[in-house]
Amino acid sequence: MNAKAILQEHVARITPLSNEQFDYFFSHFTPQSYKKGETIIAPGKAVGHEYFVLHGCLKSFYRTDQGKMFILQFAMPTWWASDYEALYNGTRATTTVDCVTAAEVLRLSGADREKLCREVHAVESFFRWRTNRGYVAAQKRLLSFMHHDARQRYEELLQLYPQLYNVVPKQLIAAYLGVSRETLSRLYQP
Amino acid sequence: MNAKAILQEHVARITPLSNEQFDYFFSHFTPQSYKKGETIIAPGKAVGHEYFVLHGCLKSFYRTDQGKMFILQFAMPTWWASDYEALYNGTRATTTVDCVTAAEVLRLSGADREKLCREVHAVESFFRWRTNRGYVAAQKRLLSFMHHDARQRYEELLQLYPQLYNVVPKQLIAAYLGVSRETLSRLYQP
């Protein structure tokens, strides 16, 4: 399935767009390819775009001064990623987005997203829905952090991203769970 | 300042609505008063509305089987609260929303919100913006949970809700921070 069809199916699941509307919508996206390990958004830099994943896997994360990494999200195909705080507020990135595996994405600029939202009501509706899902997911994860221990969060992660287990280094799983890699290593066989 | 003026100022800060548009928007809200401790949304029940706080303070929280409480949000004046997962998906509430203090709110039904979003493009734009802020805030709190200890989170909370300290029992502060009340008590004077 090609890029256009993947995006179209993703959008149509939420908001019906006419073919003309979708063509117009799609014309604002730019395809990009990245190699494994490439950085798409770097902390301290301006953030102009968000990214819709077609193939591969991205991660967005925060790195502390001591070099510790905390993963906010893995972005699998049909997921979106960016530093949304920076993108919306026009501030510099505080997080990094890079490639866990080689990836193909569609890039949309923040300015074009706002323009599309203004011009096409259904597009704004789509983005409202999408952000909403993200909000609810973030709250659930927050709750999980508050009342589940590392092992429970690990099991939730496998539910949420079943494909992930074989694809990404365990270090990254640990960074998503918010535990040390040593602790994660001890979780799966006592 | 009356209810209408408070809401109007809040909305105008994000999205300019004409007076006619705002009157129409406002006509879908119902004022409600609650006493301290009253429950607005209860787990297991259907959720039909969201709530805009005019005066007082609400909290939304999750309670575990063991009776532990974890606070997702304190809702101060001009904040919104509901069980958004339930409201959007039409499922039963998994969280509780109740009153930390006596409160006055404006109530909007989920159905009316969707109707307004369909009818008035600027309203949809407002709600997209609002959810976005919530999403970014939830991600920041998530990060804070991952790499800050209890004392640091406590200091962040005082930044975010300076008024809160004198208004709500410390137990609730602890439930927001995700620590036991004993630990919180030991934090502020080592």
Place this chain on the structure above:
DNA sequence: GTAGTTTTGTGATGTAGGTCACAATATCAG
């Protein structure tokens, strides 16, 4: 006011998970 309930402080003790160190594997480039 006084009695009852709720909220807070403080000590003693237990535990999940962090940190450091080093060995055992994978993975990758040439």
Place this chain on the structure above:
DNA sequence: CTGATATTGTGACCTACATCACAAAACTAC
């Protein structure tokens, strides 16, 4: 295939925070 690099497993020890228990305040309702 071979050395170099990155990733994992495992032990020893440490620390932040939970839990339990009980005392001291602080609100509430008569």
